[in-house]
Amino acid sequence: MAKITLDNLAHSYLPNPAHENHYALKELNHDWIDGEAYALLGASGCGKSTLLNIISGLLQPSQGRILFNDRDVTHAPTAERNIAQVFQFPVVYDTMTVRDNLAFPLRNRGADAGYVAERVQQIAQMIGMEDELNRKARGLTADAKQKISLGRGMVREDVNALLFDEPLTVIDPHMKWELRTQLKSLHHEFGHTMIYVTHDQTEALTFADKVVVMYDGRVVQIGTPQELFERPAHTFVGYFIGSPGMNLFDAEITGSTAQVAGTTVDLGAGYAPKGGKTQLGVRPEFIRLNGSGDGLPAKVTRVEDVGRHKIIRLDVAGQPVSAIAEEGATVPSENTAIRFDPAGINVYADDWRVRAEEEAA
Amino acid sequence: MNKTVNQKAWFLVLPVLILVAFSAVIPLMTVVNYSVQDTFGRNEFFWAGLEWFSDMLDSDRMWDALGRQLIFSGVILAIEIPLGIFVALNMPKSGFWASFCLVLMSLPLLIPWNVVGTIWQIFGRVDIGLLGYTLDKLGITYNYTQDITAAWITVVVMDVWHWTSLVALLAYAGLQSIPDAYYQAAKIDQASRWAVFRYIELPKMAGVLMIAILLRFMDSFMIYTEPFVVTGGGPGNATTFLSIDLVKMAIGQFDLGPAAAFSLMYFLVILLISWVFYTVMVNLDKRDGV
Numbered sequence: 001m002a003k004i005t006l007d008n009l010a011h012s013y014l015p016n017p018a019h020e021n022h023y024a025l026k027e028l029n030h031d032w033i034d035g036e037a038y039a040l041l042g043a044s045g046c047g048k049s050t051l052l053n054i055i056s057g058l059l060q061p062s063q064g065r066i067l068f069n070d071r072d073v074t075h076a077p078t079a080e081r082n083i084a085q086v087f088q089f090p091v092v093y094d095t096m097t098v099r100d101n102l103a104f105p106l107r108n109r110g111a112d113a114g115y116v117a118e119r120v121q122q123i124a125q126m127i128g129m130e131d132e133l134n135r136k137a138r139g140l141t142a143d144a145k146q147k148i149s150l151g152r153g154m155v156r157e158d159v160n161a162l163l164f165d166e167p168l169t170v171i172d173p174h175m176k177w178e179l180r181t182q183l184k185s186l187h188h189e190f191g192h193t194m195i196y197v198t199h200d201q202t203e204a205l206t207f208a209d210k211v212v213v214m215y216d217g218r219v220v221q222i223g224t225p226q227e228l229f230e231r232p233a234h235t236f237v238g239y240f241i242g243s244p245g246m247n248l249f250d251a252e253i254t255g256s257t258a259q260v261a262g263t264t265v266d267l268g269a270g271y272a273p274k275g276g277k278t279q280l281g282v283r284p285e286f287i288r289l290n291g292s293g294d295g296l297p298a299k300v301t302r303v304e305d306v307g308r309h310k311i312i313r314l315d316v317a318g319q320p321v322s323a324i325a326e327e328g329a330t331v332p333s334e335n336t337a338i339r340f341d342p343a344g345i346n347v348y349a350d351d352w353r354v355r356a357e358e359e360a361a
Numbered sequence: 362m363n364k365t366v367n368q369k370a371w372f373l374v375l376p377v378l379i380l381v382a383f384s385a386v387i388p389l390m391t392v393v394n395y396s397v398q399d400t401f402g403r404n405e406f407f408w409a410g411l412e413w414f415s416d417m418l419d420s421d422r423m424w425d426a427l428g429r430q431l432i433f434s435g436v437i438l439a440i441e442i443p444l445g446i447f448v449a450l451n452m453p454k455s456g457f458w459a460s461f462c463l464v465l466m467s468l469p470l471l472i473p474w475n476v477v478g479t480i481w482q483i484f485g486r487v488d489i490g491l492l493g494y495t496l497d498k499l500g501i502t503y504n505y506t507q508d509i510t511a512a513w514i515t516v517v518v519m520d521v522w523h524w525t526s527l528v529a530l531l532a533y534a535g536l537q538s539i540p541d542a543y544y545q546a547a548k549i550d551q552a553s554r555w556a557v558f559r560y561i562e563l564p565k566m567a568g569v570l571m572i573a574i575l576l577r578f579m580d581s582f583m584i585y586t587e588p589f590v591v592t593g594g595g596p597g598n599a600t601t602f603l604s605i606d607l608v609k610m611a612i613g614q615f616d617l618g619p620a621a622a623f624s625l626m627y628f629l630v631i632l633l634i635s636w637v638f639y640t641v642m643v644n645l646d647k648r649d650g651v
């Protein structure tokens with residue numbers, strides 16, 4: 001088990017990257033704390049697999065260093081790093097039995113036969129394949145093969161870290177939940193450093209204590225699910241997390257008020273953004289409908305009842321906006337106005353969150 | 362779905378049947394015809410029954426040729442298959458050098474058999490051949506026309522030079538079909554180089570290797586031109602393989618009856634072995650297909 005430090009790390013798949021856009025992974029400094037479970041969340045193609053492969057040594061970064069417990073392993077081969085990684089699509093050794101597949105990483109490290117047998121049995125139980133241990137892996141379903149891949153990832157107890165790269169993509173939904181629970185209990189039991197990559201926010205928010213959000217080759221925010229919800233550091237986090245995502249309004253900011261589509265909005269705190277495109281980000285949960293006409297004029301276009309609450313789709317100055325109302329709330333007729341709860345307003349300049357003046361002080 | 366039954370559709374197969382009849386069945390029947398008759402010349406034939414077959418089965422000459430043939434095929438398979446795999450494993454995976462290697466390795470395959478024979482015949486000559494001359498100057502006695510060992514080595518090395526590329530190219534194709542993820546997983550699992558070969562590369566190559574073995578076996582089992590050009594089957598009968606012996610018998614001695622019986626048995630042996638290979642291959646596929 002180890003603390004993993006990324007120091008000035010960046011990677012480009014091009015031999016001579018000249019421009020920032022040539023980097024699949026932009027410069028990154030981060031400590032993965034020993035024994036913590038992280039979810040790495042981001043849209044497809046944002047560099048999640050690239051980052052994992054660099055940590056496990058399958059890929060050499062174009063710049064920067066990786067340290068395990070402060071020991072430089074940037075150029076150490078994968079085997080020496082002793083890391084477990086599970087890939088998005090199943091990889092099994094076809095000619096081996098399920099049992100031999102699970103035992104393979106242990107045997108390669110010269111574990112003694114008694115221990116291997118015992119450990120394989122435990123893992124087989126976790127992935128629910130005890131009855132198929134003596135079967136050849138060839139010919140199993142994708143689902144079963146991926147469970148074997150997961151099992152192979154979990155079988156070694158002494159690994160420095162466990163990396164999961166969207167491991168449940170091919171697993172059916174019911175089993176998904178069960179396996180995720182198994183992974184969590186594995187974490188509780190052994191306290192490995194775990195990084196779980198996913199592009200599904202529910203998966204990320206339920207799996208981990210800390211969520212790392214990536215966007216376009218960059219880590220844009222690291223935080224607890226609550227922090228990501230309340231204080232998205234980047235407009236992408238606001239949009240990507242939450243359902244529906246955060247609403248954005250172009251705004252002109254002067255001190256503690258903003259001008260949005262000709263209406264003055266109270267921000268509840270003073271801001272001094274340093275130029276650039278300024279926007280207000282307000283989650284649907286913090287938008288209040290105000291039938292009496294005070295606030296931003298809005299038009300209700302659709303109401304969706306999703307059970308616990310209602311999602312109200314609005315049109316504000318030609319731009320779509322979502323709001324959330326209580327299950328029993330009465331939705332005003334077509335024309336209404338909206339107000340923002342100051343507690344739920346975030347200010348952005350060029351997509352990055354601007355801290356309020358008292359916060360910064 | 363309901364299948365439409367229309368027996369007239371069989372007529373569509375007729376052209377192929379006619380073609381195969383003229384190209385294979387009818388010529389084969391003339392051989393069958395010779396194999397059951399005897400002649401004293403002047404184109405007069407009379408019935409001999411299975412006499413030629415029992416004669417051939419009792420003849421040491423055929424058994425010796427068959428023995429040499431099996432040793433030859435066994436030796437070249439034992440060299441070409443592992444060597445081909447080794448070459449394939451060490452070829453570049455992509456880029457200019459990959460294409461370069463592919464072209465280079467295809468060259469021997471494009472050379473006609475008798476030219477290959479001539480190349481090696483000259484190459485090995487002690488007076489003018491680069492190989493023979495060099496060995497001679499190094500003090501190594503090498504004379505493929507008189508020394509049995511030298512003749513065998515020449516014939517085997519020639520076949521290895523000519524055909525290892527085929528095995529290598531097939532094995533290479535098999536290797537190229539392995540997704541990167543397998544190698545990555547093996548690294549994560551800390552597999553040794555041998556384990557990667559044994560559990561990832563070899564299983565993925567198994568199919569094409571069966572084809573390579575089948576092709577190389579059949580082809581070497583019928584080899585004629587190259588050894589004939591180089592050694593003429595000598596010294597003595599040392600490199601007289603089945604085809605060479607057959608031609609000697611049929612054309613050299615004009616023993617049509619025994620030669621026909623011989624070639625029919627030869628044909629049946631090849632058919633039998635091919636069938637065994639085919640069955641094994643189909644079963645391999647089935648295992649893969651589930």
Ligand SMILES: Nc1ncnc2c1ncn2[C@@H]1O[C@H](COP(=O)(O)OP(=O)(O)O)[C@@H](O)[C@H]1O
Nearest residue numbers: 013014024042043044045046047048049050051
């Ligand atoms: N082997 C590769 N060669 C070149 N470009 C690659 C390679 N792998 C990934 N990329 C590019 O790098 C970017 C990040 O990819 P990846 O790390 O796989 O994203 P993710 O796992 O988040 O979906 C993508 O734009 C992708 O096209």
Ligand SMILES: [Mg+2]
Nearest residue numbers: 048049050165
């Ligand atoms: Mg990926």
